[in-house]
Amino acid sequence: MGFFSCDVVFDFRLNRKWTLMSDRTILYVEDEENDVFIMRHAWKKAGLRNPLQVVTDGEQALAYLSGGGKYTNRKEHPIPCLPSPGVSPAPMN
Numbered sequence: 001m002g003f004f005s006c007d008v009v010f011d012f013r014l015n016r017k018w019t020l021m022s023d024r025t026i027l028y029v030e031d032e033e034n035d036v037f038i039m040r041h042a043w044k045k046a047g048l049r050n051p052l053q054v055v056t057d058g059e060q061a062l063a064y065l066s067g068g069g070k071y072t073n074r075k076e077h078p079i080p081c082l083p084s085p086g087v088s089p090a091p092m093n
Helices: 033-045 058-066
Strands: 002-005 008-011 026-029 052-055
Touching (some): 033 052, 052 058
Parallel strands (some): 026 052
Antiparallel strands (some): 002 008
């Protein structure tokens, strides 16, 4: 399985990683606390310097992206990096 965000592809089956070349924020939407813990641990272990913002559902994700509610302060909640349309990760078998 792979994970694609911004300008990086992680292929966990091939144990390959590419370090993100920027400090752009990544928005991670996940409602399982254990999965968030694992992601934060992997993020740190991989040495990624991109801030990882976590929200727990689609409503929070929309509020974050629109800058609504508690996400109005863009210094604390910067606009996250989004994958470019038409760009896809490397094929994975």
